[in-house]
Amino acid sequence: MKLCSILFLCFFFPIFYIIYYLIPKRYQNYWILLGSLFFIIFGRNSFIWYFLLISIITYFGMFLISNLPKKISKKKISYWVIGILIFIWFLFIREVKTSYGISYPICYGIILLQNIVSLREFTKQNKKLPIILDYFTYSSFFPKLLLGPIVSYFDMEEDLKGRTISKTVITEGFFNFLRGVFEQVLLVGSLSVLREALLISPISILSSWLLLLTTMLIIILFFISYSHMTIGLSLMLGFTFSKEFDYPFSFYQLKDLFNYFQISIKKIYINMVSKLRLPYVVKSILLLFLISLTYGINVNILLWILGIGIGIALEKIFIKKSYFFGHLWFFLSFVFLVRPSMEGIRQTFTGLFDIFHLPFITIETGYYFRSYFIILLVSIFISLGVIKWIVNKIEKKSLFHLFRDICYFILLFVCFIYLVSNSYIFGCFGFEV
Amino acid sequence: MKKLDFIFVILFMIVLIIFGIMFITSKEKEYSKEEDRLLANRPNMHFFSRETVAGIEQFYQDQFLYRNTFLELETYLNTKLGIYEKNNVYIGNNDYLFEKTKKIEYSDEFVKYLNQFYKEHNSLNMSLILIPSHITINPNLKENTPIYDEYEDIKDIYRKITFNTIDVVNTLKEGNKEYEMYYHTDSHLTSYGAYNVYLEYASSSLLESYFITDFDILKVTNDFSGNLIRKVHNFNSKKDTIVKFVPRIEPVLEIEYEGNIIDSFYFENALNDEYMYYYFLGEVPLLTITNKEAEGEILILKDESANAIIPFLTNHYYKVHVIDTNLYQSSFSEYLENHKEIREVLFIYGLNDIDNLI
Structure with missing residues (x-):
């Protein structure tokens, strides 16, 4: 969905944000996830499948790494997962045609990079496995979906768990x-x-x-x-x-x-x-x-x-x-x-x-x-x-x-x-x- | 101050919601008479489809409340910023609108087609008239607006054509000093412009032309909004006047359209439509006009730029066969085969429309 469109400005934006402020805090992350999925669905063809595949594989990779016996190298597994992620990215961008040569939309790279960064940080710093809904809320978070910034899940984790929203x-x-x-x-x-x-x-x-x-x-x-x-x-x-x-x-x-x-x-x-x-x-x-x-x-x-x-x-x-x-x-x-x-x-x-x-x-x-x-x-x-x-x-x-x-x-x-x-x-x- | 800012945020949100609610509750329109086009309707919802998103966005744009006011405001703002061009139309001085001219892309194909046609029917007298754009005749534009020199294209085409060509540029330029040859808001010739083209044709074909004093010039409407208004969205701009030239000694004409005899080649119904130019000859593929007091038959192959010229020619021929080549689906050669009495063929096209013909 375009951020500068009547559809976004007159409908998505006011409805999404007003409901967000009205619902209890514990449901706010679910609401963000729902809104972001809606935002993605009304976007590019096949992007939703790309997003889901990348996010699911990354999360599964994290799950695997956190449950591995000590003998197996976590680093190696993470490299394998990153390899698979890059392969998926490659498969999808081949299908995307843009108006300017053989370029492809930046959002494909953004999704890939943010998941890789999260996986790397998870592996390197022995982080706790994120809650699945929190992870998907992070991964789909619509404001940063189109052009970044690229942040890891763990940079957003604190805000995902609790945040204060003031009038200012x-x-x-x-x-x-x-x-x-x-x-x-x-x-x-x-x-x-x-x-x-x-x-x-x-x-x-x-x-x-x-x-x-x-x-x-x-x-x-x-x-x-x-x-x-x-x-x-x-x-x-x-x-x-x-x-x-x-x-x-x-x-x-x-x-x-x-x-x-x-x-x-x-x-x-x-x-x-x-x-x-x-x-x-x-x-x-x-x-x-x-x-x-x-x-x-x-x-x-x-x-x-x-x-x-x-x-x-x-x-x-x-x-x-x-x-x-x-x-x-x-x-x-x-x-x-x-x-x-x-x-x-x-x-x-x-x-x-x-x-x-x-x-x-x-x-x-x-x-x-x-x-x-x-x-x-x-x-x-x-x-x-x-x-x-x-x-x-x-x-x-x-x-x-x-x-x-x-x-x-x-x-x-x-x-x-x-x-x-x-x-x-x-x-x-x-x-x- | 922070309190004031927050109040403004709430106010903004309320405005956005009001827009949304008003939009949802408003009646869906199918057609915009001001823009003369079908508006986008609510698209069929298919999730995961980019076409659906594009359709929704187009739907919201087309069905937006007070859309026409917004379109007009955009033109107003642009002119205030110094931008006097919209959708390939220049906004000139004194409420004049001018279609932007450009190099004819398919002029060679056009020439080739006409020369081939002449080769196949070389026993007939053929002539070509290319109607220039308004901008070539009356560049009443804002200072230093770039104009493409269309006259060079006309001369180039005429050089390559192997049969008779009639240059009307100078006639129209001269005529424009006395009368308006083009409408303010439309790309077509006025009846005065059409009369001047007729004079040039008559002189080239050795016809005894009628003087302007031989006609009663009757006002048809003061409320004509031309096709260029739809492009610049200046819906409240000054309206044009349509006049028609009626010969003082009116010949008895028999006009045939789709096998039926009709009253006139002036289509009164068009005056109830949003685009009144089709008062002249309507939007018909084929029309035959018989004047029993005259002799000879002529086939006119034309686009809508010629509509206002045809009435003048009916005074000189026993039968005028008028084919709008944009609308006529059959073969012109076949038509000539079936009408052996036709000895003359006249092509009349607007120069700016040539690319659309090919």
């Missing part, structure tokens, strides 16, 4: 969720319309740069908005997650980029890769490959990640410390994501740099730039974290809350206008949830 937490969660909805519908949706228009308009140098900027903003805002929605929805249920995506331009050096982007996935892979006895470069490439694997095996995404990897290497060897280099390189790396396939990448490069054959500007570029100027400006401010910085500055001023609440009310109404007219493009090309 509900309020904070609700406003976080709304912020994500606004970013997704009003900015990502509108920018995607601009991107489509630029892709079919005549190529000029300036239009290619505008297309690159738009592509970057769509991807950044898409992930940031999901992060806000996930944190918000979880907080409203009493669960606290750290950010999976932050404002990526907050990094000082390029090597710190993944502290702001796909944070939990990066941590998991670093844990896995750092223990391998391999040269630093090989480990880095392996790490980048694993991250791209989660997004979907796709020539564009692989090259994007590789491009960032090369940037990190260049920074380490030649540049040392430069705020400007990292940011410029990160911006340019999106060149690999503007158009699908190798031919698309070649076309993008030509558009950006072929100053001898292409016009500098066309009438279309000027027209679209003017038309979407406000949306582009707001998107740039948000992706750079400028709006967040301003809000932090004025947060303590009197009437700020009233002003913010009224703004949110108006923005929600505007979102409905776009949702009903269906004139925005949902989602982010190349990355499917």
Whole structure:
């Protein structure tokens, strides 16, 4: 189910949360499980079977490990289970077709990784076998299902056993969720319309740069908005997650980029890769490959990640410390994501740099730039974290809350206008949830 | 302040629930007359099916309360942001709406088909008229709006066609200085535009054309909402006026449709429909109009862009056979075989519709 849809906003969201607050605490986990299953059922074809298979096998693996005689190596069993999980993941992603090459939805990787992480932690730290319903509540937990963050069951265990939900937490969660909805519908949706228009308009140098900027903003805002929605929805249920995506331009050096982007996935892979006895470069490439694997095996995404990897290497060897280099390189790396396939990448490069054959500007570029100027400006401010910085500055001023609440009310109404007219493009090309 | 925020959260939730309740209790609509399309109905529920989810989402969008108001508000907001384009329609100055033009994808196939047709029937006099889009004639757009040069495409097609072609672009441009050749809210020619095309055709075919003063220009309706309004969802915008040219000395016509004789090629019933353009010739695949005071027979193969032009031609031919190629299911060659009296063939198509024909 899409988080930014009338079905979710007008029906699932209010009904689910109101009943959640009204029922006794001991039934709340069951309600989350029920709601999450409903959320999954109204999602992708066959995803429910994938989810059930992965979760059941992981739980069975844990059960087996906890009941093994001491002679048998727990580690070996856990590796076998992980192998089976990866095999199932492979079987399912082969069947999934997305609109952008041979990519696959990120949620498949999320389910796999969260179960592997839980199994590993269970085996390594000799944890107690989770209660089956609690485990399935964790595994199916809908706010984090689509784009993470990836947390192990044992990170959530305490909250699953008991949590306090205050008015402050509900309020904070609700406003976080709304912020994500606004970013997704009003900015990502509108920018995607601009991107489509630029892709079919005549190529000029300036239009290619505008297309690159738009592509970057769509991807950044898409992930940031999901992060806000996930944190918000979880907080409203009493669960606290750290950010999976932050404002990526907050990094000082390029090597710190993944502290702001796909944070939990990066941590998991670093844990896995750092223990391998391999040269630093090989480990880095392996790490980048694993991250791209989660997004979907796709020539564009692989090259994007590789491009960032090369940037990190260049920074380490030649540049040392430069705020400007990292940011410029990160911006340019999106060149690999503007158009699908190798031919698309070649076309993008030509558009950006072929100053001898292409016009500098066309009438279309000027027209679209003017038309979407406000949306582009707001998107740039948000992706750079400028709006967040301003809000932090004025947060303590009197009437700020009233002003913010009224703004949110108006923005929600505007979102409905776009949702009903269906004139925005949902989602982010190349990355499917 | 936290208390205020929480009150707002409750308020938000109430609004969402009210939306939901109002939605559930409202009557399901099957058809939107403003958008002139069937709305999505409640889908059959099949769990685990992505189609069901897509169907539900479409259903909620289509059946949403005050949907038309929301659609209008979206257009209003976009224009305030500086976005004057929606569903391939530009919102121009003075309430003008313009269909966006683009390069004709299948122009070669179109040319090939017509040339082949001419080769098979080369004893007949054939002519082609391509009607340009409104934007080519009257670019009353917001400053620096990009326009695709459609006239180049027309000239290119005309160069490749092996029979007579009639260029109406300049006639329409000239005519537009005095009268409106196109409707504000519709992609088709007004009766004035149709008259100018007729003049050009008459001059090319050496027909003695009627002067504008030979007609009574009668107002048909002031309440015409064109097809472009449905695309930009500007339902309350200014309405267009439809007029018709009635010859002062009206010939006696016999109009045959599906084997029956009908009163007129003006379909009065269309004025009760949401889309009134079909007042001209309706939506019929084949119509034959006999004028016993004239001579010669002509076959007109056309799309709906030509509807307003046909009435002018009935004054010059004994029999005008009108085939709408989008609706007619049989073979045109066969039709010509069965009607040996036809000596002339005229193709009239809107340039923007060529891709839909092929």
